[in-house]
Amino acid sequence: MQSTVTQTLIKLLTRKNLSRLLGLYIAWILLKYRRTALGTTHRKDLPGPRGWPLLGNLVSIITVPLTQIGEYNMSMHEKYGKVYSFTVPFKGRMIHINDVEILDHVLRTNFWAYEKGPMLQQTLADLLGRGIFSADGAHWKWQRKMASNIFNVRAFRDYTSNVFTHEAKIVIEYFNKMADEGKVVDMQEIFYKFTLDSFGEVSFGQSFGCLLHPEREVEFAAAFDRLNTIVFDRVIRADWKIREAVLGLQKQVQHDKAIITDFAYNVIRERRQQGYHKQHRDLLQLCMDYTDDQGQPLSDEMLKDMVLNFIIAGRDTTAQALTWMFWSMHARATKDAAEIQAKMRHEIDSVLQNEDPTYETTKKMKYAEACMYEALRLYPSVPRNIKECVQDDVWPDGTKVEKGTFVLWSPWIMGRTTAIWGQDATEYRPERWVESASKPSPAQFPAFHVGPRICLGQQFATIEGITLASMLFAHFEFELVDPERKPGYVPGLTMPMDGGLPVRIKRRQK
Ligand code: HEM
Numbered sequence: 001m002q003s004t005v006t007q008t009l010i011k012l013l014t015r016k017n018l019s020r021l022l023g024l025y026i027a028w029i030l031l032k033y034r035r036t037a038l039g040t041t042h043r044k045d046l047p048g049p050r051g052w053p054l055l056g057n058l059v060s061i062i063t064v065p066l067t068q069i070g071e072y073n074m075s076m077h078e079k080y081g082k083v084y085s086f087t088v089p090f091k092g093r094m095i096h097i098n099d100v101e102i103l104d105h106v107l108r109t110n111f112w113a114y115e116k117g118p119m120l121q122q123t124l125a126d127l128l129g130r131g132i133f134s135a136d137g138a139h140w141k142w143q144r145k146m147a148s149n150i151f152n153v154r155a156f157r158d159y160t161s162n163v164f165t166h167e168a169k170i171v172i173e174y175f176n177k178m179a180d181e182g183k184v185v186d187m188q189e190i191f192y193k194f195t196l197d198s199f200g201e202v203s204f205g206q207s208f209g210c211l212l213h214p215e216r217e218v219e220f221a222a223a224f225d226r227l228n229t230i231v232f233d234r235v236i237r238a239d240w241k242i243r244e245a246v247l248g249l250q251k252q253v254q255h256d257k258a259i260i261t262d263f264a265y266n267v268i269r270e271r272r273q274q275g276y277h278k279q280h281r282d283l284l285q286l287c288m289d290y291t292d293d294q295g296q297p298l299s300d301e302m303l304k305d306m307v308l309n310f311i312i313a314g315r316d317t318t319a320q321a322l323t324w325m326f327w328s329m330h331a332r333a334t335k336d337a338a339e340i341q342a343k344m345r346h347e348i349d350s351v352l353q354n355e356d357p358t359y360e361t362t363k364k365m366k367y368a369e370a371c372m373y374e375a376l377r378l379y380p381s382v383p384r385n386i387k388e389c390v391q392d393d394v395w396p397d398g399t400k401v402e403k404g405t406f407v408l409w410s411p412w413i414m415g416r417t418t419a420i421w422g423q424d425a426t427e428y429r430p431e432r433w434v435e436s437a438s439k440p441s442p443a444q445f446p447a448f449h450v451g452p453r454i455c456l457g458q459q460f461a462t463i464e465g466i467t468l469a470s471m472l473f474a475h476f477e478f479e480l481v482d483p484e485r486k487p488g489y490v491p492g493l494t495m496p497m498d499g500g501l502p503v504r505i506k507r508r509q510k
Pocket of ligand 1: 132133144147310313314315317318321376380381382385446447448449452453454455456457458460461
């Protein structure tokens with residue numbers, strides 16, 4: 001027998017009452033999430049653009065062209081200050097920061113409270129696998145410890161610097177030919193080939209030979225560049241799965257992934273076949289000789305991930321820094337371009353005295369370093385970055401950050417912020433690096449990151465950049481094909497110059 005209470009409930013469960021209940025529930029959800037994304041809470045204490053009901057700020061994110069993402073985020077900081085936040089369905093709350101003290105807190109002082117986290121690991125998996133860039137905790141620590149062995153002064157002095165000089169000579173030979181034939185050269189393409197060949201030689205014992213065919217497309221590089229853009233989209237957009245399905249991008253992803261994976265497996269296979277006979281172990285040999293706590297060697301898949309992560313680190317970043325540096329030093333937009341070039345050549349002539357650069361002489365070329373770092377300040381190769389908070393935290397300005405919040409910062413924006421760099425922040429002026437009594441802290445100049453995960457290859461990149469730039473300035477003069485052009489960037493995890501850097505080359509008249 002049914003109780004009277006149950007009978008009354010059954011009577012009340014009419015279709016009309018059910019729709020009323022549903023209506024009330026929807027109204028409650030809409031009220032609760034009237035300005036934030038589903039699953040997030042409204043935070044009165046955090047400034048930021050008002051969101052749509054349930055969608056939060058998804059619409060603004062989708063509608064901003066990715067080529068304008070830096071400018072958009074900068075305008076948000078101008079409007080809301082050094083900390084602003086927005087919410088996105090299925091991703092949660094994102095807090096953007098543009099402040100030296102807070103960035104230092106997040107990346108250094110309270111390092112263990114912020115990780116790359118599962119969202120980034122999943123979205124980047126097709127490109128980075130389980131390599132150092134997306135790893136956290138113990139898995140990150142052993143990779144960093146092992147790799148740091150190749151970045152020592154002895155290796156730079158005895159070997160690495162000589163590889164840079166050797167590869168730069170191949171570039172010079174090609175530029176001589178181009179100068180004599182009066183042909184236009186895309187410098188960015190040559191820089192990519194130079195950094196890939198140099199990195200291959202130093203880390204895997206073989207140049208990839210890209211500079212031997214400067215006009216030929218490198219299949220690995222083209223596949224990598226396409227994947228880079230697709231993967232970046234995944235980090236930024238919450239709707240990437242739908243987008244990729246609609247645009248049929250999955251096929252492209254699998255195709256490009258197969259190319260870069262095969263490339264890495266080939267490097268490993270060749271080393272196994274040929275063996276290793278040198279005294280000084282390169283990066284690949286360190287990885288292949290490594291055993292874990294149980295004495296087990298790395299799996300081929302892990303070796304492949306390590307190889308790929310390092311190729312990515314070693315190729316793009318430095319080539320892009322050189323591209324923006326050469327553009328900045330020659331563009332009409334740079335007030336004192338001619339004077340900057342003259343100072344650079346004066347330093348090169350007096351330090352090198354017609355000799356090839358060495359580890360020691362690259363260390364003496366402080367103006368060349370200033371030209372490179374000034375380009376990295378305005379056009380950082382990793383223009384934006386993200387970490388996930390894994391323990392509730394409070395920032396130096398009192399902002400409360402809950403576990404699960406994403407924290408974003410942009411070296412591109414910080415490099416253009418007058419509060420950090422003064423009124424002429426947007427001007428390319430290498431002198432600021434030589435005039436200043438002290439170097440900026442990593443948090444003031446975060447192009448190479450900050451804290452325990454600071455770039456392992458900063459010295460490598462600096463020596464490589466100065467070696468090539470000094471040899472090129474010593475031998476040639478450059479003229480931009482369009483000196484008025486203000487190039488944009490290709491959206492991605494790094495910052496390639498859109499359209500490359502077409503130049504005409506002349507042999508230098510001394
Ligand atoms: C101008 C050139 C370069 C710039 C601007 C640069 C910048 C950076 C940045 C911003 C990070 C942090 C990335 C992140 O964790 O999200 C990083 C990490 C790293 N970089 Fe570089 N990099 C450059 C060149 C290089 C080179 C040439 C190498 C290798 C030879 C290298 C090796 C690494 C490695 C291994 C890490 C990972 C460190 C870790 O997670 O512990 N970098 N770099």
